Amino acid sequence: MSNFNLKLITPEGEGYEGEVSEASIPTPDGQISILANHMPLITLVSPGEIKLKTSGKEHYLATEGGVAYVANGLLKILADTAESADSLDEVKIMEAKANAEKLLANITDEQEFATVQATLEKQLAKLSFLKRRKRKL
Amino acid sequence: MNLICGGVHNKNMPSTQEFRRRIKSVNSTRQITRAMEMVASVKMQKAVRAMQSTRSYIQTSWNLLELLGRVTSPDSHPLLNQRRTQKTGLITITSDRGLCGSYNTNIINKANSYAAGNVKIGEQAEIADNIDLVSIGQKGSGQVAKLSKSNLIAQFEGFGKEIDFEDILPVSKLMIDSYLEGRYDKVVLIYSHFESTLKQTPVAKQILPITRDHIDIPSLWEKPSENFNNVEFKFEPSPDAVLDRILIQFIKMQIYGALLEANASEHSARMFAMKNASDNAKDLINDLTLTYNTIRQDGITREIAEISGAAEAMS
Numbered sequence: 450m451s452n453f454n455l456k457l458i459t460p461e462g463e464g465y466e467g468e469v470s471e472a473s474i475p476t477p478d479g480q481i482s483i484l485a486n487h488m489p490l491i492t493l494v495s496p497g498e499i500k501l502k503t504s505g506k507e508h509y510l511a512t513e514g515g516v517a518y519v520a521n522g523l524l525k526i527l528a529d530t531a532e533s534a535d536s537l538d539e540v541k542i543m544e545a546k547a548n549a550e551k552l553l554a555n556i557t558d559e560q561e562f563a564t565v566q567a568t569l570e571k572q573l574a575k576l577s578f579l580k581r582r583k584r585k586l
Numbered sequence: 587m588n589l590i591c592g593g594v595h596n597k598n599m600p601s602t603q604e605f606r607r608r609i610k611s612v613n614s615t616r617q618i619t620r621a622m623e624m625v626a627s628v629k630m631q632k633a634v635r636a637m638q639s640t641r642s643y644i645q646t647s648w649n650l651l652e653l654l655g656r657v658t659s660p661d662s663h664p665l666l667n668q669r670r671t672q673k674t675g676l677i678t679i680t681s682d683r684g685l686c687g688s689y690n691t692n693i694i695n696k697a698n699s700y701a702a703g704n705v706k707i708g709e710q711a712e713i714a715d716n717i718d719l720v721s722i723g724q725k726g727s728g729q730v731a732k733l734s735k736s737n738l739i740a741q742f743e744g745f746g747k748e749i750d751f752e753d754i755l756p757v758s759k760l761m762i763d764s765y766l767e768g769r770y771d772k773v774v775l776i777y778s779h780f781e782s783t784l785k786q787t788p789v790a791k792q793i794l795p796i797t798r799d800h801i802d803i804p805s806l807w808e809k810p811s812e813n814f815n816n817v818e819f820k821f822e823p824s825p826d827a828v829l830d831r832i833l834i835q836f837i838k839m840q841i842y843g844a845l846l847e848a849n850a851s852e853h854s855a856r857m858f859a860m861k862n863a864s865d866n867a868k869d870l871i872n873d874l875t876l877t878y879n880t881i882r883q884d885g886i887t888r889e890i891a892e893i894s895g896a897a898e899a900m901s
Contacts, residue, residue, distance in 0.1 A: 458646060460751040460835075460842060462639030477823055491650070492822035493831055516650065516831055520817045527646055527835070529751070564759070 453485040455501065457510070457526045464531040465501070465510070472524055473500040474517055475574075483524055491518040494528060496574035498581075509533065511578040513571045532575075539579055546572040602885070605878035609871055616867035622685070623860035630783070630853035636749070637780065637846045644843065647836050653814045654829045662826055664766055665833045668795055673716045675761055675770035675794075676700065676736065677841070679777040679848040680726025682743055686852055687859035689778065689786075694729045696788035697776050701733045705790050718770065720757065722845070749845050751838070758838040765794045777844040778851035786851035793840045796833060 455472055457465040472483045475497030483490075494515040501508040515528035549569040556562045678697050680690045699705050701717055717736035721727040724743045731738040742757055761773050773794035778786045821828055 458643045460640060460643050460839060461636070463642055481822075489817045489819045490822065491653075491819050491825075491828050493828060516828060516835075518650065518819070520814060520819070525646060527643060527650075527832075529835070 451485040452503075453487075454523045455526070456523065457499075457528060457531055459528050459531050464528065465508075467503065469501045469503045469524075471500075471502040473498075474526065475499070475512070483519060485522070487519045487524075489518075489520045491516070494526065496571045498574070498578045499526065499528075499531065509578070511575045513574070539576070542572055542575050542579065546576065602878060602882050605874060605881065609874045609878065612867050612870050612874065616864050616871070619860045619863040619867060623857055623864060626853045626857035626860060630850055630857060632748070633846060633850035633853055634780070637843070637850055640839065640843050640846065644836075644839050647832055647839065649814070650828075650832050651836065653819070654825055654832065657819075657821075658825045658829050663829055663833060665762075665837070666795055666797075668797065669771040671771045673718065673770050673772075675720065675764055675773040676717050677720045677722065677757065677761065677773070677775045677777075678726055678730050679745075679775070679845060680721070680723035680730070681848075681852045682724045682745065684725055685859060686856035687862075689852055689855035690723075690725045690729075692788045693726055693776060693778060696790060697730055697733055700774070700776060700790050701736055718764075720760065722757065723848075745845055745849070749842070749849060751842055754838060754842045754845060758834075758841050761794065761841075762834060762837060770794070775841065775844050777848040778855075780847040780850040780854065783854055786854060791840075791844070793837055796836065 452468040452470050455465065455467060455469045456463070470485070473480055474483065474492070475495045476492050477495050480497070481492070494512060494517050496512065496514045499510040499512050501510070510531045510533055512526075512531050513529040515526060517524065517526040519525075546569065549565055549572060552565045553562070553569060556565060676697065678693055680693050684690075696705070717733070719730060719733065719736050719738045720740045720742070721730045721738060722742045722745060727738070727741050740760060745753060761770075764770050765773055772792060774790055775793050776788065776790045779789040780786050
């Protein structure tokens with residue numbers, strides 16, 4: 450399988466750079482897989498799990514969302530965050546999730562509700578990612 | 587009597603002991619200021635590194651924005667719409683801690699002249715009738731609150747150490763929501779631009795609405811921007827949805843970037859303030875040591891004179 454270049458960038462710096470044979474990204478329409486010579490595409494990235502395949506090995510990263518594009522043989526992912534299973538702290542995520550749930554229970558404002566719900570969704574995505582990966586390790 | 591005491595006789599002069607005490611105290615102050623200087627220098631380097639690592643993200647977002655500008659209609663997004671300025675949201679970034687020379691004063695002066703209508707952003711002159719202030723940093727808040735024609739609506743603290751991207755989200759949410767709801771027609775950021783270790787200038791930058799004129803994508807950046815001219819993109823779910831996401835991220839990045847620059851500037855200012863203090867302490871120690879030695883020598887000379895005088899009288 451032929452490879453292509455991938456660059457993952459977060460606001461705090463460059464997260465990952467290198468050749469991969471396949472990348473799987475969470476989008477609003479579901480998980481999409483990108484192989485070499487993919488057609489030019491710009492897509493939103495949803496909170497979830499980014500899966501990268503390099504020469505037989507698989508890498509998993511949790512993201513809170515962002516934007517990705519494929520062009521000129523390069524896949525660039527602009528992610529709000531990108532964390533591997535090792536760097537995630539389950540306790541912290543549980544805390545953030547509990548906080549968001551507590552807030553959600555007391556909110557009447559529609560807009561705020563949406564924001565908190567988004568936070569909750571992000572934490573849940575991280576948590577399910579972590580649970581899946583930890584089991585495999 | 588004098589012969590036995592052997593001390594200093596002139597009542598107006600402080601004693602050598604007094605001088606020793608003073609030298610010691612100045613010296614310990616100098617040790618503190620030197621330590622602070624070194625700490626500030628390390629922190630500044632860290633902040634500069636953090637600043638540089640945002641470039642890649644900002645540049646890529648900007649490339650995408652330019653591309654999206656071609657495929658979406660120019661008025662398609664409210665964050666891009668120019669409105670007549672009736673009310674401005676002003677964010678000022680000062681430090682949480684003091685001992686950084688004129689750093690905070692410079693920011694406050696800039697904010698003052700902005701409120702007085704003396705700062706031009708872009709081409710049009712500002713008539714700042716009505717300003718809502720959001721102050722970041724504890725030190726500046728008190729003075730910023732006294733600005734004319736304005737009222738302080740929010741104050742944020744605790745950005746002095748390492749800044750995470752997530753830390754700025756409350757600020758950006760407040761500003762973006764207020765702008766979209768029409769409470770502000772413009773959002774301006776006043777912070778210290780870090781040009782180099784030696785030079786930091788307070789600047790006022792418009793972050794909302796986003797216009798091409800107000801964004802400086804430094805031409806010095808190492809990587810050339812990507813060329814999308816011949817690429818036909820497919821958009822998921824739609825160009826407008828992607829535009830919305832990138833615009834909001836872009837505004838957050840502007841605030842985040844400004845905070846990192848302010849942070850680097852603050853540490854740099856503190857480093858120089860502490861360096862000056864250490865240098866002054868050194869001069870002071872030299873002066874005091876010289877005076878101390880003079881007094882000590884005077885005492886010795888006087889004693890010898892007295893001893894020889896007494897010896898002569900006895901012989």
